[in-house]
Amino acid sequence: MNVDDRLLAAIPRRSSLADEVYTILERRLIEGTIAAGSSIIIDGLAKEFAVSHTPIREALARLESTGLVSRTAHRGYRAAPLSTVEELANLMEARVTIEPRCAALASQALSDAFLAELTAAVEALDAYDGSRDFHLFWEADARFHQLIATNTGNRFLAAAFEALGGHVQRFRLFGALGGSDIQFAALEHGRILDAIRAGDAEAAEREMAAHLTNARDRATADRSVIAEL
Incomplete structure (x- = not known):
């Protein structure tokens, strides 16, 4: 069981799923598991985490405010490029x-x-x-x-x-x-x-x-x- 699996397994259903998804995605973005500049597929994440699109979108909106991801109209979310x-x-x-x-x-x-x-x-x-x-x-x-x-x-x-x-x-x-x-x-x-x-x-x-x-x-x-x- 990897770190993400342990985090998901530990999620109390009454807690905010968006918060837990945010934590996992933040770690992946920082570590580079989600490559800089790559597309982030909401459908795929929803299936992986066994949640609806809503907590995924909420987590991505928060990550956008930190600069870790960016959103483009009609193209969805991408991981931010490497910093200069x-x-x-x-x-x-x-x-x-x-x-x-x-x-x-x-x-x-x-x-x-x-x-x-x-x-x-x-x-x-x-x-x-x-x-x-x-x-x-x-x-x-x-x-x-x-x-x-x-x-x-x-x-x-x-x-x-x-x-x-x-x-x-x-x-x-x-x-x-x-x-x-x-x-x-x-x-x-x-x-x-x-x-x-x-x-x-x-x-x-x-x-x-x-x-x-x-x-x-x-x-x-x-x-x-x-x-x-």
């Missing part, structure tokens, strides 16, 4: 605008649960040695940034960050293919955590901006490190 260096620059400009402020606000809204989860994410990044499933690193990194964005107390900032999610994941795919500068990423996340834990808004904002800027520069020099973004 120019798109990377634009994405990082957006992240440097949003995420440092998120870190500053999160440092002023501390709770034991938030700090425990953030610490666990950094520990997972520190423990990753490159020998295991690269998705473990991706997931810890994504969890770290998501926790900060959702702990700002500002739902509009959180929504702005969420809108970037699919684009960030697309760039992570390049890192899985070419390797990544894991040590730098783990160290920089640790510095962000330290500043947030100390309740130092200025330092948290500065360290997040430094991390994103450094990651952008490393990615520009060597696309193989895009996995840490």
Whole structure:
């Protein structure tokens, strides 16, 4: 039984099928199981997942908002093409605008649960040695940034960050293919955590901006490190 089969088997019928289909398709798009630029056949997916067209269409509409798929009139949905260096620059400009402020606000809204989860994410990044499933690193990194964005107390900032999610994941795919500068990423996340834990808004904002800027520069020099973004 593969990952998709396990996810489908675990779906409680009372839960949102569209959410579960979204999760599976997102993973396939990020991993490249659904090739960049390829057509996405709704009929085929409905048969595979044993669901109606409705949850498939709902999931694809959500994926379109992340940039992972695109829809063309009379042609249906396609997986987005591979991202370019120019798109990377634009994405990082957006992240440097949003995420440092998120870190500053999160440092002023501390709770034991938030700090425990953030610490666990950094520990997972520190423990990753490159020998295991690269998705473990991706997931810890994504969890770290998501926790900060959702702990700002500002739902509009959180929504702005969420809108970037699919684009960030697309760039992570390049890192899985070419390797990544894991040590730098783990160290920089640790510095962000330290500043947030100390309740130092200025330092948290500065360290997040430094991390994103450094990651952008490393990615520009060597696309193989895009996995840490």
